[in-house]
Amino acid sequence: MFFKRNHIEKKIQRLKQIWDDAVAGASEDIEKEAFSLAFEIINADNSIKDVKWKLAACYNFGIGCDENLVMAKNLFLEIVDDNEYSWIYKLLGNISFDNEEDDAVMFYSKYLNSHKEDMEAVVFLADCYINGIGVEKDTNKAVELYQSIIGTDYSNNVEFQRSYGLFLAEIESQDSVIWLKKAAEQGCSTSACELARQFAKANYFPFNSWSPTLRINRAIYYLKTAIELGKDENGFTEDGYIAINEYNILMAELDLPQREGE
Secondary structure (H helix, E strand, O other), X not given: OHHHHHHHXXXXXXXXXXXXXXXXXXXXXXXXXXXXXXXXXXXXXXXXXXXXXXXXXXXXXXXXXXXXXXXXXXXXXXXXOOOOOOOHHHHHXXXXXXXXXXXXXXXXXXXXXXXXXXXXXXXHHHHHHHHOOOOOOOHHHHHHHHHXXXXXXXXXXXXXXXXXXXXXXXXXXXXXXXXXXHHHHXXXXXXXHHHHHHHHHOOOOOHHHOOHHHHHHHHHHHHHHHHHHOEEOOEEOHHHHHHHHHHHHHHHHOOOOOOOOO
């Protein structure tokens, strides 16, 4: 029994040594070793929570194995509690949201009970109300949750600005222009492209308050901005090609020269 326990302890220590590298994707061999160690340890002793969550994470993110969200969720559920492992509720919420399962709202709510400072999780909860996952669709509740973030450091986060701006554009709120501009100024091609769409469609204020000529010029400006933001060292990104396509559609409607992707 001592030999077996000692053997397991050595595997646990080795897993701790390589875990960060495995998560970072340092190499395929490291990822496979991490999964293999976690699997072997839990197979020998199913009670070691610090290893079990790592095995669940392997299944969740495909670390050293094929992604298996069912297995990940089942393992996480065996560990999660309202104290030391309450952070797992967020991962459970993400899994359930991706699978459009009704318990997503419950998991995010439980997580926020002890992690109120995590504004990203507030956005995820708002997304449940926007999409009707686990609750009835409720735009007002989603707006309330988003607005609870404004004024915190997270409201300066480009992902928040993009997400909030796109949501406001979807419900045709005039504040969409504020948040899409903020995100575009931080280099978000998607937000610049959405600004262009809103100027081109002009379905609501302030977009419909501009003259047709000014609106189209502004749409073209933001599409060109989106194209430039949609580049990296390897050329155009997926967002860049989307912006080029949007630009060409608008140019075709106006009978103006189009642009080819480089």
